[in-house]
Amino acid sequence: MRIVRVLGVVPTAIMAATLAFVLLRVLPGDPVTLLLGMEAPPQEASVLRHSLGLDRPLWEQYVAWLLDLLRGRLGTSLSYHVPVATLVAERLPVTCSLAAASLALTVVVALPLGVLTAARAWSPVDVGVLAVTQAGLAVPSFWVGILLLLLFSVVLGWLPLQGYAPLGQGPWEWARHLLLPSGALAAARAAQLTRFVRAAVLEELGRDYVRAARGKGLGERSILLRHALRNALIPTVTVAGLQFGYLLGGAIVVEQVFGLPGMGRLVVQGIYARDLPLVQAAVAVLAVLVCAVNALVDLCYRIMDPRLDA
Amino acid sequence: MRSRNLPLVVGALLLVAVAGATLVETVSERDAETRVDVAQRLQPPSRAHPWGTDDLGRDVLVRVLAGGRIALEVGTVAVGLGATAGVPLGLVAARIRGWPSGVLAYTMDALMAFPAILLALAMIAALGPGHVQAMVAIGLVLVPAFWRLARAQALVVWNREFVEAARALGAAEGRLLVRHVLPHVIPVLLVQATTAFSGAILSEASLSFLGLGSQPPTPSWGRMLQEATAALGVAPWMALFPGLALGVTVLGVNLLGDGVRDALDPQMRRVLPPGSIV
Numbered sequence: 001m002r003i004v005r006v007l008g009v010v011p012t013a014i015m016a017a018t019l020a021f022v023l024l025r026v027l028p029g030d031p032v033t034l035l036l037g038m039e040a041p042p043q044e045a046s047v048l049r050h051s052l053g054l055d056r057p058l059w060e061q062y063v064a065w066l067l068d069l070l071r072g073r074l075g076t077s078l079s080y081h082v083p084v085a086t087l088v089a090e091r092l093p094v095t096c097s098l099a100a101a102s103l104a105l106t107v108v109v110a111l112p113l114g115v116l117t118a119a120r121a122w123s124p125v126d127v128g129v130l131a132v133t134q135a136g137l138a139v140p141s142f143w144v145g146i147l148l149l150l151l152f153s154v155v156l157g158w159l160p161l162q163g164y165a166p167l168g169q170g171p172w173e174w175a176r177h178l179l180l181p182s183g184a185l186a187a188a189r190a191a192q193l194t195r196f197v198r199a200a201v202l203e204e205l206g207r208d209y210v211r212a213a214r215g216k217g218l219g220e221r222s223i224l225l226r227h228a229l230r231n232a233l234i235p236t237v238t239v240a241g242l243q244f245g246y247l248l249g250g251a252i253v254v255e256q257v258f259g260l261p262g263m264g265r266l267v268v269q270g271i272y273a274r275d276l277p278l279v280q281a282a283v284a285v286l287a288v289l290v291c292a293v294n295a296l297v298d299l300c301y302r303i304m305d306p307r308l309d310a
Numbered sequence: 311m312r313s314r315n316l317p318l319v320v321g322a323l324l325l326v327a328v329a330g331a332t333l334v335e336t337v338s339e340r341d342a343e344t345r346v347d348v349a350q351r352l353q354p355p356s357r358a359h360p361w362g363t364d365d366l367g368r369d370v371l372v373r374v375l376a377g378g379r380i381a382l383e384v385g386t387v388a389v390g391l392g393a394t395a396g397v398p399l400g401l402v403a404a405r406i407r408g409w410p411s412g413v414l415a416y417t418m419d420a421l422m423a424f425p426a427i428l429l430a431l432a433m434i435a436a437l438g439p440g441h442v443q444a445m446v447a448i449g450l451v452l453v454p455a456f457w458r459l460a461r462a463q464a465l466v467v468w469n470r471e472f473v474e475a476a477r478a479l480g481a482a483e484g485r486l487l488v489r490h491v492l493p494h495v496i497p498v499l500l501v502q503a504t505t506a507f508s509g510a511i512l513s514e515a516s517l518s519f520l521g522l523g524s525q526p527p528t529p530s531w532g533r534m535l536q537e538a539t540a541a542l543g544v545a546p547w548m549a550l551f552p553g554l555a556l557g558v559t560v561l562g563v564n565l566l567g568d569g570v571r572d573a574l575d576p577q578m579r580r581v582l583p584p585g586s587i588v
Contacts, residue, residue: 015420023432138561140512142519143535143553146542154543249425253516257539268520271435279435287424294423 009295016287021065024280074281079273084281087266094164094262099247101182107240109190114197119224121202136191141250145184145257152180162259181258185250189243196239200232234305241297245290318569324562328378335375343376344527352545362547370548373529374555380530381511381559384445388510389503391449396456401487404464418454426451427516434522441524444517448510459502463495497574504567508560515556531556
């Protein structure tokens, strides 16, 4: 049953690939004109059209695109003159590192804070945290990034201003370069997750089993951590997992602040350079990745709560 | 309506302040936001330039206020586009059966699974960078959310007894939809519209920050922040004030949305006492 559920990701992933195809091939606007400009000689245009396979019927292009994607053949970048797969293999680890570090930071901050504020609901601490999270939801991640950069790199000089260090150069350098970007990316997500955990724990604390636990004389600490939190964790895992997709999206923008050579910069540079095969493949890879993560979250949710499979 | 709905009041006040300040700037001096004065470049905040000047000597305060116009325009156009396309589609989808409805539902759900910025980027790649393109891309990204909510709400309302009663009295489908179903869908959509509005402003800022939204010299807040990153060490005020304005505006819209939700459905927020500012 679970396997069947996980297989549900396949049509969604095809959908993602289709989306990348439709957006860039079917929407008005001729990619060749985009690439060469309006005044390009017709001969040159037709050569490029042929080499990109754009002179074939649309459905043929679509099938070829799906099959190539399945075999990991992502085409050749028009601006870098190397296979897109090579570029993606270089850039994807950066973006995934950033998103994973942000997710870890989000959970590490939001979980204790959410439980604390739920336990002390409407105390000054709780109201203060809620106000801060409300503000956190209102500011864009790249602005948080700029402010962090200003404080820790420009004023204090504690952390590097720009760039990325692969894990191969040692975990310390890697972490130093990722700390500020992941902090910027995590801020809004942590604000959102804190509010969610708080609401989920508060809801559990109002249930009958909590009253029963109190009735049999269980300590508040035990009720909170061993009973209410455990039940509140089930929806929390889903929400946290689904944030990963948004973190990948947010990473595109935050990479630009910190000069991280990730997928976001690849896509943005591809758009500037009108590099159609690059943008198309990079968008498809990111979209399929989001699908895969969502399916994984769904699986975790089902393992944690077997009632859903019944 | 609740007598003391603090988020509604504070959110509305913030928005009125932003819109008012923008309006004052619009009517006061023509094209002041793009006036270059190289002699005055990168000046720190002073009496003449309360929020300092940027790398071309333009007044940051004037540009931030002009940026408010862009932000409110983007929010209005994108939400308008998303709602006018998504809501009718959703209402119709609630009435159709069989595989077309299934395919539509699957497509919309799949679209909603992707991060908005990724969809908007893909659309910008197809349409080309620009202010109008960004608004259109953001508006189209909002369609599935409006569609889903309108459909879900309409599905419930279509089966209510008062709709049955009106039908029994001989009301045509179109009249049922407009006079009986739609009024019950609109309140929920209002809350959705505020969420979409703040999301649209943030998305536009992101796109402009990437250089794919409004182009120079248009003073979009995202664009201003991008220009600020180049002069971060020498002119931090260039980074501070556009972001602050963006945050205050989004906060205002978010609070307004919370307030509208509290006012319309007090039961929706049992966990948080209604009318609370946080």
